[in-house]
Amino acid sequence: MTDAFDALRIPDAPAAPDLEFASGLRARVEQALFAPREARMSAVEATATNVAAPSQPPTQHTITPYLAAADARAAVDFYVDAFGAAERGEPIVMPDGRIGHVEIEVGDSVLMLADEYPEMDLLAPVTRGGPSQSLRIEVADPDAVVQRAVAAGAELERPVADSPHGRGGVVRDPSGHRWMVSREAPSAAAPRPGDVVYTSIWTDDVERAERFYGAVLGWVTARGHGPQDRHVTNAGARLGLSGGHARPTAMLCYAVPDVDAAAAVVLAAGGTAGEPTDEPHGRVADCVDDMGVPFALWTGGSAPAPSSEPRNGIAHLVLRTPDARRARAFYGTVLGWGFAPARVPDGWNVRTAGYEPRPRTSIWGGHSEDAAVVPAFTVPDLAAAVDSVRGAGGSSTGPEQRRFGTVAECRDDQGGHFQLVER
Numbered sequence: 183m184t185d186a187f188d189a190l191r192i193p194d195a196p197a198a199p200d201l202e203f204a205s206g207l208r209a210r211v212e213q214a215l216f217a218p219r220e221a222r223m224s225a226v227e228a229t230a231t232n233v234a235a236p237s238q239p240p241t242q243h244t245i246t247p248y249l250a251a252a253d254a255r256a257a258v259d260f261y262v263d264a265f266g267a268a269e270r271g272e273p274i275v276m277p278d279g280r281i282g283h284v285e286i287e288v289g290d291s292v293l294m295l296a297d298e299y300p301e302m303d304l305l306a307p308v309t310r311g312g313p314s315q316s317l318r319i320e321v322a323d324p325d326a327v328v329q330r331a332v333a334a335g336a337e338l339e340r341p342v343a344d345s346p347h348g349r350g351g352v353v354r355d356p357s358g359h360r361w362m363v364s365r366e367a368p369s370a371a372a373p374r375p376g377d378v379v380y381t382s383i384w385t386d387d388v389e390r391a392e393r394f395y396g397a398v399l400g401w402v403t404a405r406g407h408g409p410q411d412r413h414v415t416n417a418g419a420r421l422g423l424s425g426g427h428a429r430p431t432a433m434l435c436y437a438v439p440d441v442d443a444a445a446a447v448v449l450a451a452g453g454t455a456g457e458p459t460d461e462p463h464g465r466v467a468d469c470v471d472d473m474g475v476p477f478a479l480w481t482g483g484s485a486p487a488p489s490s491e492p493r494n495g496i497a498h499l500v501l502r503t504p505d506a507r508r509a510r511a512f513y514g515t516v517l518g519w520g521f522a523p524a525r526v527p528d529g530w531n532v533r534t535a536g537y538e539p540r541p542r543t544s545i546w547g548g549h550s551e552d553a554a555v556v557p558a559f560t561v562p563d564l565a566a567a568v569d570s571v572r573g574a575g576g577s578s579t580g581p582e583q584r585r586f587g588t589v590a591e592c593r594d595d596q597g598g599h600f601q602l603v604e605r
Contacts, residue, residue, distance in 0.1 A: 247317060248294040251357040252306040254281035257295055260355055261286055264331035265319060266531050266538075267293070268522040287522060288319065289533060307358030316352075318362040322540040324350045326497055326560075326603070327363050331355070373437040376517045376534040378541060379480050380420040380435040381496060381557065385596050388412055388425025394594050395423070397574040398567060399559055417495040430598035432555040434499065435478040436517060441465045444479045444516060451515045455479075471512050473503060473553040497603050498558035499543045506530060506547025513545070521545070556599045564588050564604035571602070578602075 251257035254273070261267040265288055273284035280297040287293075298305050307313040321327045325342050328351045332338050335356045342351035342363070350364030373379050385391040388410050395401045395414075403412040403423065410425035424433070438444040445455035445467040452472035458465055464482020471477065503509045506528045513519045513532075519539075521530040528547035532539055561567040564581045568590050571578045575595035581588050581604070588604040 246292055246294060248296070249357070249359055250298050250304045250306045251281075251295050252298060252308055253357070254284055254295050254297045257355070257357055258284060258286055260331075260334050260336070261288065261293070262525065263334040264336060264355075265321075265327065266522070266524075289538065307354075307360075308356075309358075313354070313358055313360040316360045316362050318364055320364055320366065322365065322538050322542050323497060324363045324365050326542075328353055331361070331363070336361075374534070374539075375438055376519060376532070376539040376543075377437045378434045378496075378499065378539065378543070379437050380422065380478075381499070382411075382422045382424045382433040382435075383557070383598065384424050384427040384429070384431050384433050384476070385594070385598055386425065386427060386430075387596060388423050390596060391423050391425065391594065391598075394574050394576065394596075398570045398576070398594075399561070421495065429474075429552070430554070430594075430596060431475060432499065432557045433476045433478065434555060435466070435480050438479050438481055438517070441467050441479045441481045445469065447516050448479075451512050453512065453516070471509075471516075471553075473505070473508065473512075475501065475503075475553050475555065495560065496541045496557050497560045498601070499541055500556045500558070500601075501543075501545045501553065502549045502551070502556050502599075503545065503547055503553035504549055504551075505553075506545050509545045509547070509553065554599065556601060558589070558601035558603045561602050561604060564590055564602055567602050568592070 249257075258267075258269060258273075262269070267286040267288045270285040270287050270292065274282045276282045280299070282296055284295050285292055286295070296304070298309060300309075319327075328338070328342050331353045336353040338351070339354055339360065340352035342349060348364055348366045350362060353361050353363060355361060383391065383395075392401075392403050392412060396403070400416070401414045402416045404415050405411070406413050406422060406424075412423040414421040414423070441458045442465075445458055448455040448467075448469050448471075454470045456468040458467040458479075464480050467479045469477050469479060501509055501513075510519070510521055510530060514521070518534060520533045522533050523529070524531045524544055524546070526546060530545045530547075532543040532545070568578045568581060571590075571592050571594075576593055578590050578592040580590040581602075582590070590602045592600050592602055594600065
């Protein structure tokens with residue numbers, strides 16, 4: 183006699199995964215892992231919370247550079263300051279005090295270093311008489327990186343300039359290694375996932391903002407789609423002003439492969455997302471993260487690559503927030519961002535699938551104010567620009583020298599926060 187349960191049994195077969203469910207589940211798991219805990223943490227938990235652990239740590243590739251440095255400890259500091267590198271583990275110190283091995287992370291790559299060992303004929307270029315190779319580093323803003331490298335002690339071999347292959351310059355680090363600091367040509371540099379394709383400075387009175395930023399940065403504007411929208415036509419980037427907003431911030435529009443899928447992940451991660459719409463420049467969804475910061479998602483093919491010469495345009499974007507852990511959880515889930523520690527307490531530089539988003543983007547925690555995006559604008563003469571800020575009714579500190587250049591912290595005449603960075 184046939185068993186009824188055997189007769190009713192359906193043969194095992196693989197099932198296609200529900201991608202929306204999988205994305206939502208991943209978002210909920212990451213939010214749970216990163217979300218602040220109400221209960222007191224143990225000493226072990228508190229220590230683990232502060233450990234820098236990028237979500238996509240760099241791995242060794244088929245070929246890994248291994249450099250001899252005149253001073254390996256100083257070389258690590260230089261690469262951190264100049265190239266935004268992050269230390270990888272603890273150095274191995276030999277009995278005589280020399281560094282036998284140390285590793286750093288640069289983007290998606292690992293760089294290994296050691297002190298000189300003349301007895302093994304391992305010498306830095308400055309000792310041997312000059313470099314025998316060049317190292318190429320791909321960056322979003324070669325002008326800023328070369329400036330930081332020179333400020334950190336590098337020798338400028340070739341100033342930054344445009345070429346058919348892109349934009350870049352050449353420096354020699356303090357150990358004599360030759361670095362080609364480059365960015366690929368715009369024709370080959372279409373927006374990548376996580377890149378900012380448009381930045382809108384949100385303010386209350388857009389006409390007042392036009393006058394302020396025109397006086398400080400020389401911006402020329404044209405009317406946008408709405409009566410409160412303006413496009414900046416001479417800043418070397420897709421940049422605008424938008425009025426009628428009580429809370430000043432920079433609203434960023436991020437490139438994603440699929441706006442509809444990304445909007446679903448925003449909802450699962452605790453944010454809000456409007457219904458995606460088709461616009462002349464692509465498909466867009468207006469969103470707000472789980473801390474109240476507005477942003478947008480974009481998929482399309484018409485956004486230009488970043489300009490090779492930012493004329494008083496954006497050099498850097500920083501999400502300043504009371505809770506960097508929560509921000510990393512949200513944007514890591516929505517945009518796939520990974521993070522490397524920055525040189526400020528609770529600061530994190532964004533690394534996305536082996537590259538830095540354009541423009542360079544960071545998250546900085548520990549701020550008492552509401553979360554907001556703070557743009558940094560490049561200027562050729564920082565002292566003159568600071569005088570212009572004050573003369574136009576804004577406020578400014580500094581200028582002050584930091585590891586990555588000369589900076590002034592500013593507010594416009596409506597309270598919007600921004601930075602000025604001298605190129």
